[in-house]
Amino acid sequence: MSYAIGVDIGGTKIAIAIVDKSGKLLEQEVIPTDVDILPENMIHRINESISTIIDHAGIALKEIDGIGIGSPGPLDSKSGIITCPPNLKNWIDVPIVKEIGTYFGLPVTLENDANAAAVAEKWLGAAKECVDFAYVTISTGIGAGFYVDGKLLSGSRGNAGDIGHAVVDPSYGQCSCGQYGCLEYIASGTAIARRGSKIKGKELTTKQIFSLFHEGDEHITTYIHDVFQKIGVACVSIINTLDPEKIVIGGGVSKVGDPLFQAVTDYVRQNALNPAGRRTPVVPATLDQNAGVIGAAALCYNI
Structure with a gap:
């Protein structure tokens, strides 16, 4: 062995x-x-x-x-x-x-x-049967791994898939990378803790903010739904660019569960360019942490 x-x-x-x-x-x-x-x-x-x-x-x-x-x-x-x-x-x-x-x-x-x-999800997880798919991790930061024609797309130095620094909404302010409105600055676990704490006027963890969301807190719910939409924007960009069979989402933020996947799926169904692309499944990773x-x-x- x-x-x-x-x-x-x-x-x-x-x-x-x-x-x-x-x-x-x-x-x-x-x-x-x-x-x-x-x-x-x-x-x-x-x-x-x-x-x-x-x-x-x-x-x-x-x-x-x-x-x-x-x-x-x-x-x-x-x-x-x-x-x-x-x-x-x-x-x-x-x-x-x-x-x-x-x-x-x-x-x-x-x-x-x-x-x-992404390699793990291809080997044992939610993308075992896929030739073309995207794996998106939303945790402390945000990144992605892409399989194209059955091969991992790495790029010239191994940095392909850094979608956390794709700009989705400049109104959110300046990311640490220098750009305004990066996906990671809006939708990562770090970002949710930072902005959610500002909304509530006290220091909160990402987990506490999602608890408030599940409890129906009005201001947090409005904010989190906007986060979900921005993740949907990123997924539509992936679909329009790479035409994957499936998008797999993992990382700590994905543990919020069905509300995230339903919101992203709805956004994809409404906004992906290709009618076939609008039917792209958006599913949870199966290998967890x-x-x-x-x-x-x-x-x-x-x-």
Whole structure:
């Protein structure tokens, strides 16, 4: 039996797991992302965690095919470098593939985290039967992974699918990237917490804001429905551009459930250009929070 290590790097936590060729997680560990320490120190913690789960699983290093890493972009997947992710403020031109590969003596692959999650949904999840589909993750940030003609669309450096910085409504103000009205600035979990707190005049989490939405709070409900519409705008742009069979939405914000999927589906049915495109299914991801780490491991299996 052979195995792969998946590493899913996020702005608040890093998931690390051993995954076999059937997609089963054998061992998993989650460590907090400390953005206040040097990236090399954080990578040292990742290496220690990988070593720990290998020991716990009782697997020999020679049984591991490789290590796959899913990271927020921008990055350069071909050079193995994380270049400048907005949610990892100190991670500038970090040669993560070299640092982890040298430590373990194993092949290491780097991919955008949304692309890695798309690989997982293609392998085991909601897009198993699809040749052309889009996976959209809406969490701390927003990104997407695209399959076109059965192949992952990565771009020249691995940054294809960064739809979080597509402009959907400039009236919302200036995003950290410098543009006005980016989707991520409006509809990410971070954005919902920020604007919802402003609406209510007190500090609230995204989860608390969605609780107010489910309770029918008038001002929050109006705002969240506008968020759903902006996600619908993004989905229509994907449909008009790439003509996918299906759009799969994952990430923490997708846990709000049916209200999101119904609103986005309604918007697509009304506004996609092609009548056939208006029937594009918009569905929840099925691998939940494990999509990133499973997809990262799957990079080693050439799924």
